[in-house]
Amino acid sequence: MKFAGVVFLSASLTLTFVAAVVEGITSNVCSDFAADDNDDSSRSAEQDDDVLTAQLIDWLLDNGAYINDKLAIKQVDPSVPRGIYAIEDMEAGETVCKIPWKLILKPSAEDLAKGRERDGLSDCGTIEAVFHAITAENDDMTPYGRLLRHQPKAYTAPFWSQKAQQTTEFDELPPHGVDELIDEVKSKCNVDMDDKMYRHAAMLVKTRADYHVMVPFYDMMNHHNGLTNVAHVYNPFYYIKPDPIEQTGYEIVTTKPIKASEQLYLSYNHCKICSDYLDWFGTPEMFAHFGFVEPLPQRWLFDFARVKFDLDYKDGNDTTGEIVVNFLVPPSEKGIASLQEELTRLESFSSMHQNMDYESAGISSNEWQSLWQYYNALHDALTYAIELSKREILTEDVWKLDDNWWVQDGTLSAADVDEHLVQPTTSK
Numbered sequence: 001m002k003f004a005g006v007v008f009l010s011a012s013l014t015l016t017f018v019a020a021v022v023e024g025i026t027s028n029v030c031s032d033f034a035a036d037d038n039d040d041s042s043r044s045a046e047q048d049d050d051v052l053t054a055q056l057i058d059w060l061l062d063n064g065a066y067i068n069d070k071l072a073i074k075q076v077d078p079s080v081p082r083g084i085y086a087i088e089d090m091e092a093g094e095t096v097c098k099i100p101w102k103l104i105l106k107p108s109a110e111d112l113a114k115g116r117e118r119d120g121l122s123d124c125g126t127i128e129a130v131f132h133a134i135t136a137e138n139d140d141m142t143p144y145g146r147l148l149r150h151q152p153k154a155y156t157a158p159f160w161s162q163k164a165q166q167t168t169e170f171d172e173l174p175p176h177g178v179d180e181l182i183d184e185v186k187s188k189c190n191v192d193m194d195d196k197m198y199r200h201a202a203m204l205v206k207t208r209a210d211y212h213v214m215v216p217f218y219d220m221m222n223h224h225n226g227l228t229n230v231a232h233v234y235n236p237f238y239y240i241k242p243d244p245i246e247q248t249g250y251e252i253v254t255t256k257p258i259k260a261s262e263q264l265y266l267s268y269n270h271c272k273i274c275s276d277y278l279d280w281f282g283t284p285e286m287f288a289h290f291g292f293v294e295p296l297p298q299r300w301l302f303d304f305a306r307v308k309f310d311l312d313y314k315d316g317n318d319t320t321g322e323i324v325v326n327f328l329v330p331p332s333e334k335g336i337a338s339l340q341e342e343l344t345r346l347e348s349f350s351s352m353h354q355n356m357d358y359e360s361a362g363i364s365s366n367e368w369q370s371l372w373q374y375y376n377a378l379h380d381a382l383t384y385a386i387e388l389s390k391r392e393i394l395t396e397d398v399w400k401l402d403d404n405w406w407v408q409d410g411t412l413s414a415a416d417v418d419e420h421l422v423q424p425t426t427s428k
Contacts, residue, residue, distance in 0.1 A: 048150065052143065052146050052147045052150055053073075053147065055143040055146070055147075056143040056144055056146075056147050056216060056217070057217070058143070059142065059143040059144070060099065060103060060216060060217055063100065063102070063103055064100045064102075064103075064249075065097065065098065065099050065100060065103060065216075065217070065249075066095065066097060066098040066249075067096075067097045067217060068090075068094060068095060068096050068097065070086055070087055070088040070089075070090055070094075071084055071085065071086060071087065071096070071264070072084075072085050072086075072087045073085070073220070076261075083221075083222045083263045083264070083265075084096075084220065084221055084222070084263065084264045085261060085262065085263050085264070086258045086259065086260050086261065086262050086263075086264065087260055087261075088260050089257070089258070089259055089260050090254050090257065090258040091254070091257055092254055092255060092256050092257055093253055093254060093255075094253060094254045095251060095252070095253055096230055096252040096253060096254060096264060097217050097218060097250075097251070097252050098248070098249040098250065098251045098252075099215050099216060099217060099218060099249055099250040099251075100249045101245060101246045101247075101249060101250075103144070103216060104213050104214065104215050104216070104245075104250060105126065105129045105130055105133055105144070105213070105214035106125070106126060106129055106212055106213045106214070107124075107125025107126055107128070107129060107212060108125060108128070108129065123185075123205045123206070123209060123212065124185075124188055124189035124191075125212065126205050126209055126212050126213070126214060127185065127189060127191075127198070127201050127202050127205045128189075128201075129214070130148060130201040130204050130205055130214060131197060131198050131201035133145035133148060134146075134148050134149035134197060134200065134201060134204075135149075135197050144216045147216075148204055148214075149197075149200075151200075151204060152366075153196075153199075153200050153203070154199075154203065154366075155203075155207075155291045155366060155370070156203060156206070156207055156288070156289065156290065156291035157175070157178045157287065157288050157291070157370075158178055158179070158180075158181035158182055158203075158206070158288065159182070159199065159202075159203045160363070160364075160367050161363055161364065161367065162179075163361075163362050163363050164363040164364070164367035164368075164371065165178050165179050167361070167363065167367075167371055168371065168374070172302075172304040172305075172338075172342055173284075173302070173342050173346065173378060174284035174285070174288075174300075174301070174302070174303075175284040175285060175287060175288035177288075178288050181206065182199075182202070185202050206289060207289065207290050207291060210273075213245070213250070215250045218250060218252055221252075221264060221265070221266045222263065222264075222265055222266070223265065223266055223267060223268045223286075223290075223294060224265040224267070224294075224295060225267050225269070225270050225294070225297050226295070226296065226297050226312070226316055227263070227265045228255070228265050228266060228267045228270070228271070229254060229255055229256050229258055229262075229264060229265055230252050230253065230254055230255060230264050230265065230266055231252070231253060231255045231266075231271060231272055232251070232252060232271065232272065232273050233248075233251040233252070233253055234248075234250075234251065235272075235273040252266075268286065268290065269281040269282070269285075269286065269299075279406070279407060280301055280406060281299075282298065282299030282300055282301055283298040283299060283300055283311075283377060283381070284300070284301075284374075284378070287370075287374050287377075291370065293373050293374050293376075293377045296311060296312050296313055296318070296323070297310055297311065297312035297313075297316070298310065298311045298312070298377070298381065299311075300381045300385070301406055302335075302338075302339060302342075303406065304338060304342075305334075305335035305336070305338035305339050305342075306329065306332065306335050306398045306399065306401075306405050306406075307327070307329070307331055307332075307335045307336070307338075307339060307385060308327070308328045308329045308406050309325050309326055309327045309328055309331075309385055310325070310326040310328065311323060311324075311325055311326075311380075311381055311384060311385075312324060312326070323384055324388070325384050325385055325388040325389075327385075327389070327392060329398055329405060329406065330392070330393075330394075330395050330397060330398060331385075331389045331392055331394055331395075331398075332394055332395060332396045332397070332398050332399060333394045333396065334396060334399065335398065336385070336386055336389045336394065339382050339385055339386055340386055342382065343379070343382040343383065343386065346375070346378065346379055346382065347379070349375075350375065350379075
């Protein structure tokens with residue numbers, strides 16, 4: 001569920017990292033943000049990207065991986081990120097890729113035996129595996145380790161500077177707990193998070209791993225909830241013994257016919273293995289965890305106002321430009337008033353900072369750019385919800401419910417709330 005795209009142009013490969021903005025919404029590829037200014041692998045050396053990606057694909061194929069030859073990895077327009085595209089028509093049910101267990105980064109057998117593969121959701125064993133992969137001696141480093149080492153650093157909010165993290169705290173508004181992830185990893189895994197490469201490994205796992213596994217090639221697929229057309233064959237969350245992934249490889253298949261030139265998309269939160277994300281993990285959480293603002297459709301959950309809705313183009317048709325709000329819980333007058341109050345606060349933030357640049361703000365250019373991309377999406381979501389709530393019959397019934405008011409999609413029960421990691425805020 002956590003990925004960054006690669007480019008596979010028939011016989012040659014290209015890898016380009018950009019920060020694309022489409023209608024104020026960022027690229028849906030988390031690693032398309034610019035590299036950290038202190039990145040020891042210069043992002044300006046595009047030839048290095050080409051070489052690393054070509055080496056990865058060759059290594060995968062030489063070691064038993066299957067990658068469908070109807071695929072190309074390319075950037076079709078400078079204004080949009082690279083992605084995996086069909087170069088021939090594909091049928092539903094075709095295998096996209098199958099990656100052998102031996103090529104997947106995962107906790108060691110010792111860590112698995114200790115139960116560290118999901119140690120407090122901190123992924124300690126997987127982080128250690130990635131750390132060793134990206135810090136191995138040159139002769140021992142795999143092409144996957146080299147590519148991971150070369151990824152941009154600190155492009156998600158939990159790994160930003162403290163100053164930038166503080167700037168994301170829009171009062172009651174999500175995302176919440178941005179500054180807690182590193183502390184969790186540090187305490188759960190008992191490691192030095194000041195170590196530059198360990199910190200990079202932790203970020204890679206948090207943004208690219210599928211539960212306890214890091215899967216090469218698969219972790220290059222883009223996210224789009226409106227255009228999802230591929231799916232997992234097996235669920236890595238359920239530790240079936242013997243593990244089917246260990247026996248058969250990590251397999252992705254098409255779920256519908258895909259025409260030549262169409263991009264292959266996964267969903268990071270609405271996929272068939274996303275049961276613990278589906279009900280609450282929306283656009284703010286995407287931004288905090290994966291480092292991008294997803295395109296429409298988006299999901300927004302404001303716990304302090306007890307308002308939950310999906311934002312999308314009317315009938316899913318982006319050519320009309322008409323935006324609709326689907327309230328997943330009946331909105332209340334109190335809740336909408338709370339959103340209006342926070343929107344006013346948000347606009348006050350904008351008026352104080354909009355004429356600044358990243359240097360005067362004391363943060364990096366990537367942090368500044370990402371912050372404003374999220375700000376625009378958040379501002380739009382609040383504005384649409386407030387305005388379109390005028391077409392709804394407002395009721396205060398949601399305030400009669402318990403803290404699980406937001407569980408409305410039939411995906412979990414009250415007993416599952418802790419598993420879903422909702423972080424309630426204080427109601428006004």
